[in-house]
Amino acid sequence: MEWRCEWCEKPHEENDPPCDNCGHGSFEKAVRQVNHEVVPGGTVWICQDCGRSHQRNSPPCKRCGGADLELREGPPETDPLDEIGTRWLDVLEPKYVAGYAVVALLLGVLLLSVAGLISLPTLGGPDGPPQVPEAPGSGDSVGGLSLAEVEDAYVAELNERRQAEGAGVLDRNATSDEAAAYYNKATVAAVAGEGERPDREAITRFALPCDRPTLVSYRVAPERTGQPVSEFQNETALATTLVDSYVERGNAFSDGDTVGVDVHVAPDDTIFVTYVVC
Structure with a gap:
């Protein structure tokens, strides 16, 4: 007659405890025949x-x-975690939770950007605007004259000439100013042999209004x-001269x-002017 473990009921050929399944130290005589064909996998916890x-x-x-094991009969179910050695509770470990938080944050920022609620910075790559380069000379002031004020006076004088010719008045646009600065200063640097000539098509990578x-x-x-x-009386006088130089060449308006403008004075006192109209 077969013997079985009093605790887990695993059958044994001999009364030779402990049980090789659960380690229990007492057997009893089996009162029913275990059908090994029906339960090929024996018992598992x-x-x-x-x-x-x-x-x-x-x-x-x-x-x-965990301390709670339950006895079950039949072949053990395949558990995919047995092969990779990862516990279900591992997903709650701090390193995984931190990763989930980072992914959630990035997705949230991306969704807010798509919805137009926030703006992500451009990195100046192929799809972003080019960087305004350094250029020899001055883009700020010369001989006590503010080139920023010269630019303001230039737009005012340009609008007077446009109105006289029946053209519309142009409003100053900050993004167009940046595009003009990129092209103008890159031209100055290229002429001085300190950089490459600007790409005319690159100004379209700025967020221009046209x-x-x-x-x-x-x-x-x-x-x-x-x-x-440095000998010009004031910023307006210099701006008028620059507009005169453009008009006298027979250029049309x-x-x-909108308009953006940049004025830069090279080391040899040559004045470079670029403006962008939309």
């Missing part, structure tokens, strides 16, 4: 916390440390102005609503 199978009732669980901007770029040598920049 299943952790109630993570589902891992154990051959013995010997908590804690080898995977999650798809087809008009770019006007020219230079005024000291011989044309008749005096060094472009249609548009």
